[in-house]
Amino acid sequence: MEGIAAERFAASRAWHERARRVLAGGVSSQFRAAGVFHPMHYVRAEGARVWDADGSELLDYTLSQGPCILGHSHPELLTRVEAALARGQLYAGQHEEEVLLAEALQRLLPCAERLRFASTGSEAAQACIRLARVVTGRQRIIKFDGHYHGWLDSVAFNVAPPGNSAGGPPVPWCGGIAESVAADLICLPWNDLDAVRQAMARHGNEVAAIITEPVMCNQGCIEPAPGFLEGLREVCDAHGSALIFDEIITGFRLDIGGAQAYFGVTPDLALFGKALGSGFPIAAIAGRARWIAPLEAGAAYHAGTMNGNNACVAAALATVEILERDDCAALRHIAKLGGALRDGLARLGAKYGLRVQGPGPMFHTGFSGLKRATEYRHIAADDRAAYQAFCRAMLLQGVRVIERGLWYVSAAHTEADIADTLARAETALEAVVAAQRP
Numbered sequence: 001m002e003g004i005a006a007e008r009f010a011a012s013r014a015w016h017e018r019a020r021r022v023l024a025g026g027v028s029s030q031f032r033a034a035g036v037f038h039p040m041h042y043v044r045a046e047g048a049r050v051w052d053a054d055g056s057e058l059l060d061y062t063l064s065q066g067p068c069i070l071g072h073s074h075p076e077l078l079t080r081v082e083a084a085l086a087r088g089q090l091y092a093g094q095h096e097e098e099v100l101l102a103e104a105l106q107r108l109l110p111c112a113e114r115l116r117f118a119s120t121g122s123e124a125a126q127a128c129i130r131l132a133r134v135v136t137g138r139q140r141i142i143k144f145d146g147h148y149h150g151w152l153d154s155v156a157f158n159v160a161p162p163g164n165s166a167g168g169p170p171v172p173w174c175g176g177i178a179e180s181v182a183a184d185l186i187c188l189p190w191n192d193l194d195a196v197r198q199a200m201a202r203h204g205n206e207v208a209a210i211i212t213e214p215v216m217c218n219q220g221c222i223e224p225a226p227g228f229l230e231g232l233r234e235v236c237d238a239h240g241s242a243l244i245f246d247e248i249i250t251g252f253r254l255d256i257g258g259a260q261a262y263f264g265v266t267p268d269l270a271l272f273g274k275a276l277g278s279g280f281p282i283a284a285i286a287g288r289a290r291w292i293a294p295l296e297a298g299a300a301y302h303a304g305t306m307n308g309n310n311a312c313v314a315a316a317l318a319t320v321e322i323l324e325r326d327d328c329a330a331l332r333h334i335a336k337l338g339g340a341l342r343d344g345l346a347r348l349g350a351k352y353g354l355r356v357q358g359p360g361p362m363f364h365t366g367f368s369g370l371k372r373a374t375e376y377r378h379i380a381a382d383d384r385a386a387y388q389a390f391c392r393a394m395l396l397q398g399v400r401v402i403e404r405g406l407w408y409v410s411a412a413h414t415e416a417d418i419a420d421t422l423a424r425a426e427t428a429l430e431a432v433v434a435a436q437r438p
């Protein structure tokens with residue numbers, strides 16, 4: 001496989017070697033360093049496809065790690081962005097489309113009595129945590145094992161710990177994270193309401209917020225157990241702590257109103273990004289008026305030179321309008337095709353030992369003996385080497401997937417793409433299994 005790849009991706013490899021001499025690790029985000037053979041270089045993207053530096057056409061299920069929900073280079077979206085740019089790029093002041101976007105989000109998102117725009121999800125998570133601390137006058141944050149809320153110190157713990165924390169000391173994601181932050185964090189296994197209740201019974205009067213992805217998208221795409229999100233809501237109400245939903249992945253994907261509309265549980269604060277901007281850097285902080293109030297009163301600051309710039313706001317407004325059009329036809333298409341791809345892969349998975357689970361617009365695949373993963377520990381035990389081999393075989397089949405096992409489907413994918421992908425996946429799975437035979 002390596003030999004064929006060396007030939008097939010030679011230009012990409014050469015670009016990577018050159019990039020490594022100037023860019024740290026040859027990349028601009030750590031997640032891109034994981035590259036299936038090596039970090040790939042691309043020259044073009046359109047619809048459900050990307051073209052690499054060697055000119056190979058790849059069917060894309062990464063959607064650029066989630067954002068390109070409409071598909072790449074959506075013509076209407078790009079026209080709207082061009083029109084906005086013709087009026088300037090950044091006023092460092094407010095403008096009409098920014099208000100229109102905020103009004104649309106206020107109408108669509110159950111918790112959004114007030115909003116602020118930021119540029120990335122990491123900053124938006126930081127802002128939500130700051131707000132929760134000001135309103136409650138408390139410091140500690142509960143986060144869950146396997147959940148990722150961005151790369152900043154305040155939450156970069158137990159992202160991928162060796163096993164479940166069981167309430168033990170938080171494990172930093174990497175070097176250089178301020179150790180002192182750990183004292184303000186309580187890390188717990190997800191979907192375990194008893195663990196949350198026990199932690200809150202002991203520490204509730206110190207806990208400013210519980211932050212959670214409403215679906216554990218970053219590890220296994222595990223859905224909340226029945227009653228889990230409702231239980232978090234109750235426990236936060238009982239202790240006066242904020243419930244923060246990190247909707248960076250679920251937002252504008254599971255439902256136009258996010259996971260909070262999909263599951264019918266309204267958080268106090270929520271953060272949105274990725275799909276919201278279709279690949280342009282914009283994030284939103286949304287919340288109940290009481291929890292956003294410190295920004296209005298000046299008791300907490302949130303800032304950003306680039307926030308609310310013309311291109312990003314126009315991209316987000318266009319994305320939301322396109323997704324909402326015809327009774328959310330695009331989102332229904334994504335759910336239908338995503339569900340078909342997930343189910344097709346599950347049928348193949350039964351033969352080849354691939355576990356497949358998740359709501360449909362996004363889902364997860366991994367090799368393990370388990371039919372269903374219900375907690376982070378199950379995902380940590382997956383056979384990562386076998387999955388890497390599958391990703392390599394898929395790339396050679398002309399299909400680009402995320403090495404962590406997450407799949408995203410866009411509005412640009414077609415039924416023919418799904419059928420084609422399933423045929424290629426079967427060939428790739430055969431190759432992986434054949435390579436494992438003694």
Ligand SMILES: Cc1ncc(COP(=O)(O)O)c(C=O)c1O
Pocket residue numbers: 119120121122123125148149150151213218246247248249273274
């Ligand atoms: C659930 C979740 N929250 C927050 C973030 C951070 O967002 P950003 O990469 O825009 O900083 C991510 C990024 O992957 C994410 O998946």
